[in-house]
Amino acid sequence: MAVYTHLSADDLSSLIAHYDVGELVSAKGIAEGVSNSNWLIETTGSDAARKNGGGARYILTMYEFRIEMRDLPFFLGLLDLLADKGCPVPRTIHDRDGASWRKIGDKAVALIEFLPGVSIDRPQPEQARSVGKALAEIHLAAADYDSRRNEMGLASWQELTDQCGPEGLAQIDPALPAIVKDALAYLTANWPAGLPQGVCHADLFPDNVLMLGDRVSGLIDFYFACTDFFAYDLAVTHAAWCFADHGRTFRPEISTALMAGYESVRPLSEAERAALPILARGAAMRFIATRAYDWLNTPADALVTRKDPMDFARRLQFYAEQGAKAFAGV
Numbered sequence: 001m002a003v004y005t006h007l008s009a010d011d012l013s014s015l016i017a018h019y020d021v022g023e024l025v026s027a028k029g030i031a032e033g034v035s036n037s038n039w040l041i042e043t044t045g046s047d048a049a050r051k052n053g054g055g056a057r058y059i060l061t062m063y064e065f066r067i068e069m070r071d072l073p074f075f076l077g078l079l080d081l082l083a084d085k086g087c088p089v090p091r092t093i094h095d096r097d098g099a100s101w102r103k104i105g106d107k108a109v110a111l112i113e114f115l116p117g118v119s120i121d122r123p124q125p126e127q128a129r130s131v132g133k134a135l136a137e138i139h140l141a142a143a144d145y146d147s148r149r150n151e152m153g154l155a156s157w158q159e160l161t162d163q164c165g166p167e168g169l170a171q172i173d174p175a176l177p178a179i180v181k182d183a184l185a186y187l188t189a190n191w192p193a194g195l196p197q198g199v200c201h202a203d204l205f206p207d208n209v210l211m212l213g214d215r216v217s218g219l220i221d222f223y224f225a226c227t228d229f230f231a232y233d234l235a236v237t238h239a240a241w242c243f244a245d246h247g248r249t250f251r252p253e254i255s256t257a258l259m260a261g262y263e264s265v266r267p268l269s270e271a272e273r274a275a276l277p278i279l280a281r282g283a284a285m286r287f288i289a290t291r292a293y294d295w296l297n298t299p300a301d302a303l304v305t306r307k308d309p310m311d312f313a314r315r316l317q318f319y320a321e322q323g324a325k326a327f328a329g330v
C-alpha cells in the first residue's frame with residue numbers, strides 16, 4: 001500500500017482550507033502506487049460547484065521518495081499546460097495564493113483533479129491504439145513547454161546498477177551481472193543522437209493510464225516526465241504494454257495497435273523508426289536498473305511489493321533478438 005505518512009482529520013481540514021474547494025467531506029488512503037502517499041479527497045466543492053449542486057473529488061499526493069521539490073514546478077506546470085490543451089491529464093488545483101503545491105512539515109503536497117476510469121491489466125488492441133494516440137498527442141501538445149529536465153538517462157542506468165554492484169545483481173539472478181554489463185556497453189557505444197525530442201512521460205505503464213472502455217480518460221503519474229527523444233517514450237510504452245506473463249510472451253497485436261495509434265497522430269521519421277530497437281533495449285535497461293536498485297534497497301518489512309527486474313531482462317533479450325521485427329506489425 002502507499003500511504004507512508006499519517007495525516008489527521010485536522011491536518012487535512014486545515015490543508016483543504018487553503019484551496020477554494022469547499023470543506024472536507026472524506027479522505028481515503030489509496031493503496032496503489034509505491035513512490036508517493038495518495039488520498040482520495042471529497043469536498044463540498046468550490047462556490048461555483050456548490051451552486052450547480054455538486055461536491056468534488058480530488059487526489060492529494062504527498063511526495064515521499066525520489067521526487068525533488070525543485071522538480072515539482074516542471075511536473076505540475078506540465079499537467080496544467082497539457083490540461084489546457086485538452087489532453088486527458090489531471091489539472092493541479094492552485095491554492096488561494098496561486099501556488100500549485102504546499103508543504104506539510106518538511107514534505108510537499110499537491111491537490112490534483114480526480115479523473116474517472118480504471119487501469120487495465122490485460123489491454124486489448126483498441127485500448128493500445130488509444131494509448132498510442134494519447135502519447136503522440138501529449139508529445140505534440142507540450143511542444144512549447146519551455147522547462148527541461150532529464151535525470152533518468154543512460155548515465156543514471158549505469159550509476160544505479162553500479163550502486164547495486166555485480167554481487168547485488170547476482171543475488172537477484174546469477175545471469176543479471178553479465179546481462180547488465182553487455183547491455184550498458186552496447187547502449188553506450190550505439191545510443192542515437194539528433195532524434196526529435198521534447199517532453200516525454202517516460203513511465204506510461206498500464207497502471208498510469210485510466211480508461212473507460214477503449215477511451216483514455218486519464219494519463220497520470222508524470223513524475224518521471226523529462227526531456228528526451230519522443231521515440232524513446234514510444235519505446236518505453238511499447239516495452240510496458242506489449243508483453244504478458246512477466247515479459248515471457250510478446251503480444252504482436254498490441255504492438256501493431258500501439259504503433260498505429262501513435263503514428264495516426266505523429267508519424268515517425270525514418271531515423272526514429274530505425275532507432276526503435278536500440279531505444280527499446282534502452283527502455284528495458286532503464287526498468288532493470290530502477291527495479292534492481294529498489295529490489296536491493298527496499299527494506300524487508302516495507303509494505304510495498306518489489307517489482308522483478310528479470311521481467312525487463314526478458315524484454316531486453318527479446319528486443320536484442322528481434323530488432324526491427326518487434327515493431328513491424330502483424
Ligand SMILES: Nc1ncnc2c1ncn2[C@@H]1O[C@H](COP(=O)(O)OP(=O)(O)OP(=O)(O)O)[C@@H](O)[C@H]1O
Nearest residue numbers: 030032033034035036038059090113114115220221
Ligand atoms: N488524477 C487521478 N485521478 C484518479 N485516480 C488517480 C489520480 N492520480 C492517482 N490516482 C490513483 O492513485 C493511484 C496511485 O497513483 P500514482 O500512480 O500517481 O502513485 P505513485 O505512488 O506515484 O505510483 P508509482 O508506483 O507508479 O510510482 C493510481 O493507481 C490511481 O488509482
Ligand SMILES: N[C@@H](CCO)C(=O)O
Nearest residue numbers: 203205287290291307
Ligand atoms: N513503472 C515502473 C516503476 C516506476 O519507475 C516499473 O514498472 O518498474
